[in-house]
Amino acid sequence: MSDVARHAVSGQPAPPGIGERLRKDYFRSPQQALISILGLGFFAWILWTVANWAIFSAVFDGDASPEECRAASGACWTVIAQRWRIILFGLYPFEEQWRSALACVTVVAMVVLSCLPSSWTGKRLAAIWLIGTALFYVLMKGGLLGMPLIGEERWGGLALTLFIFVTTCLIGFPLSIVLALLRRSELPVISKGIGLFIDAVRSLPLLSILFAFAVVVPFMLPQWLQAGKLYRVIFGAALFFAAYQAEIIRGGMQGVATGQSEAAKSLGLGYWQRTSRILLPQAMRNALPATINQFVISFKETSLVIVVGFFEILASGNAAYGTGDWTFAYREVYAFIALIYFVFVFSLSRYGAYLERRMAVGEL
Amino acid sequence: MTNPAARAVTIEGMNKFYGGFHALKDINLTVDPGEKVVVCGPSGSGKSTMIRCINRLEEHNSGLIEVLGTPLNDDVGNIDEIRREVGMVFQHFNLFPHMTVLENCVLAPMLVRKTPRAQAEAAAMKYLEKVRIPEQAQKYPGQLSGGQQQRVAIARSLCMGPKIMLFDEPTSALDPEMISEVLDVMVSLASDGMTMICVTHEMGFARRVADRVIFMDRGEIVETADPETFFTAPKNERTQQFLAQVTGH
Numbered sequence: 001m002s003d004v005a006r007h008a009v010s011g012q013p014a015p016p017g018i019g020e021r022l023r024k025d026y027f028r029s030p031q032q033a034l035i036s037i038l039g040l041g042f043f044a045w046i047l048w049t050v051a052n053w054a055i056f057s058a059v060f061d062g063d064a065s066p067e068e069c070r071a072a073s074g075a076c077w078t079v080i081a082q083r084w085r086i087i088l089f090g091l092y093p094f095e096e097q098w099r100s101a102l103a104c105v106t107v108v109a110m111v112v113l114s115c116l117p118s119s120w121t122g123k124r125l126a127a128i129w130l131i132g133t134a135l136f137y138v139l140m141k142g143g144l145l146g147m148p149l150i151g152e153e154r155w156g157g158l159a160l161t162l163f164i165f166v167t168t169c170l171i172g173f174p175l176s177i178v179l180a181l182l183r184r185s186e187l188p189v190i191s192k193g194i195g196l197f198i199d200a201v202r203s204l205p206l207l208s209i210l211f212a213f214a215v216v217v218p219f220m221l222p223q224w225l226q227a228g229k230l231y232r233v234i235f236g237a238a239l240f241f242a243a244y245q246a247e248i249i250r251g252g253m254q255g256v257a258t259g260q261s262e263a264a265k266s267l268g269l270g271y272w273q274r275t276s277r278i279l280l281p282q283a284m285r286n287a288l289p290a291t292i293n294q295f296v297i298s299f300k301e302t303s304l305v306i307v308v309g310f311f312e313i314l315a316s317g318n319a320a321y322g323t324g325d326w327t328f329a330y331r332e333v334y335a336f337i338a339l340i341y342f343v344f345v346f347s348l349s350r351y352g353a354y355l356e357r358r359m360a361v362g363e364l
Numbered sequence: 365m366t367n368p369a370a371r372a373v374t375i376e377g378m379n380k381f382y383g384g385f386h387a388l389k390d391i392n393l394t395v396d397p398g399e400k401v402v403v404c405g406p407s408g409s410g411k412s413t414m415i416r417c418i419n420r421l422e423e424h425n426s427g428l429i430e431v432l433g434t435p436l437n438d439d440v441g442n443i444d445e446i447r448r449e450v451g452m453v454f455q456h457f458n459l460f461p462h463m464t465v466l467e468n469c470v471l472a473p474m475l476v477r478k479t480p481r482a483q484a485e486a487a488a489m490k491y492l493e494k495v496r497i498p499e500q501a502q503k504y505p506g507q508l509s510g511g512q513q514q515r516v517a518i519a520r521s522l523c524m525g526p527k528i529m530l531f532d533e534p535t536s537a538l539d540p541e542m543i544s545e546v547l548d549v550m551v552s553l554a555s556d557g558m559t560m561i562c563v564t565h566e567m568g569f570a571r572r573v574a575d576r577v578i579f580m581d582r583g584e585i586v587e588t589a590d591p592e593t594f595f596t597a598p599k600n601e602r603t604q605q606f607l608a609q610v611t612g613h
Contacts, residue, residue: 187554262421263458267472267524277471281462283556 022110040341054335066325079329080336083320087336090156090316099147100159103139106132107162117358134162152230156311158340164312167234169295172241179246181275182251201243206304209236214308225238233305241298248294252287253279285359292352296345313337370433372528373398373418378427379460380413387413389583391427397527400560402570405580405608411563414580415530418561419450432527448476451480451521455533457513459505464543465492465516466501469523484523491519495549511542515549522553529553531562537544567610571595579603 016024026036057074062081069076088104110132113119140159143149155163176226182194201209213236214229217272254280264274284291302342306315314337320326321333379470380388387559388410395401403411417429420436420443429436431446460468469488473479479487492498493566495515505513514534521529531550547569552571554560564570570577570591577594579587579602587600595611598604 257458258457259454259456259458260460263452263454263460265421266419266447266450266452266454266530268444268476268522269472270444270476273475276476278460282460285462 002165029240066328070328075332075335076329077332079321079326079332083326083333086320086337087313087317087333088159090160090311090319091154092156092159093148093150093154096142096148096150099139099142099150100155100157102213102321103136104162105160106136106139107166110136111166124289133167133170142277152228154308155230158313160305160310162314163300164230164234164237164305164310165299168237168298168302170242171235172245172298175191175238175242176245176249177280179242180249183246184253185251194289198243198246201239202247204240206240206301207307209240210304210308212236229308230310233308233310237298237301237305241294245294246293248290249283251290252283252285255286256282287353288355288359292348294356296348299345299348300341313340370376371395371430372399372432374428374430375414375418376428376456378417378424379431380410380417380422387583388417388424390410391585393578393585395559397514397529397559398557399575400554400558400573401562401576401578403563403578403580404565404567404570404575404606404610405586409580410583411580412532415532415561415563418528419447419452419528421452424481448524449470450525450528450530451524451526452530452532453514453517453521453534455536457505457510457517457537459513459517459520461505464502464504465497465508468505468516469520472520473523488519488523491522491570492516494518494552496545509542510538510543514538514546516541518546518553528559528561531560533563533565535564535566565610567595567607579606581606 002077027033049062053074055074057072059069059072059074059076059078061068062078064078066076066078085097089100092100110128113128113132114125138144139147140155140163141150141152143177179194181200183191183198185191185194212230217232260278260282261274264278269277302312303310303314311319311322317337318332321330329353371394373393375391375393378388378391379386391414393401393414405411412515413422417424418431418436424436432449434442434446436442436446459465460471461479463471466485466488469492470481470484472481473487474481475486489501492501495518497512497515497519500508500512500516508516518534523543534550535546538546543566547566550560550562550569551573560573562569562574574591577589577591578585579594579598579600581602587594587598587603589598594603595607598607
């Protein structure tokens, strides 16, 4: 049966064709038509300008000289071909950069694996994270299996960005759940105290927290308690992450009806069983959009470690065009770095959207 | 351990306050094993609060509550023990929306009683058949009608093998055409000999099933009688007024 015939049978009007819909949505009146055409023109102009710069007038020859590049009116992608190793690996020794690349693959694999619903049991997640983090650390640091030792101060580029992000989340996320639960404690001393702590952390800029952990903490703690600077900075970032995420989770918990916990109590479930099986799963569903947002923000905030002397990907990018003959090609380097950020953050957003669709069916 | 020879529920001189508000006043009530008690009364009379005290969803301030011979006090072990033996069905069902019907049913037996999954699922299917809804086992609560959800909630409670069932206005949130399917399940549960304490406005159910009807008003038990006497010859004036209101139409 054709579409038209089916609609004739069911008595519904046939859906309008694409031309009809366009006319109805964008060209209903002369004013509307004018705005539509102007908007379309503006959009086409931007698209053309970007495409012209990035593709049509650009230099793609990986061996072109800076002079040849400068002569072209478009982008000079030669700089990426020549300096991508600095952008991705920073100050990491050249001959060992395969380790840094492998470490990046490890982190990405670890994140992808832990995003798969089939790995969502405590044991599997713990195994994935433990093995993943250990593998990353061994690859980056070396000192065994014939790999030369490379200290954290020489880590850099994408590997460092990913490492800071993942460890911040791995420490910060469980911490945020603990903070959110303590904040709901029936003992006022605990709930008020934790509330004060969260508000205190939230009222400080992340920059000052990073500074404090990098520079001030060494004066306050005994030697044996001071981890390396990188780990202190990560801990500071994790604390900041946890303070915000705790409030997001608490909001999610408030959205869970009190009847849920009453039903669980009436069935004889204890506090931890109620919390882990009934309260948290539902709170996390409520908090998911804001949680994805928090992850995205944290990923981009890793770039702040530049102020305490770490060469994550953005700082490595600065170094890539800042030395020698390529100082004019900063646009291309930043475009390349933006693309890398975009790939990670966009994947994260799409994953969040996938989770929301899944939850709409109830399967989470 | 709970004492099998004991009374199902004993409440003596129990009082409950919300701040300065005296919500339950000197409640005395005993329920024998196998007995069916219907509690009715105007809204705000304390009937829900009273049965919620029996499994410690509300804490009483003074007086004695004993369930199956175990006193309900600050001993957490006692509270856990009582909750394992006392099932509860709520006005708003309170199914766990993130789990399938079957998962809802096996959760507590597996976690609390450490029943192996296969055995817990077999028991769950038996009770889902009892409430005539086995074909919905793999669905999520949000996919079921109110009446279906409430029947699942009853099955979920039964999966723990409770000796006493509390019903807190189980049909009040249902569309009229779904009330009877839930009441039918409750009637069949009663005929199996379950000890039941039901807060309900379903007077037909009370007549048919109850051994005793209790009328509460302003936090007090005003009248206790067998259903025949209660509906035909209520002694208290407030009971008479209430009955005129609920059966008047």
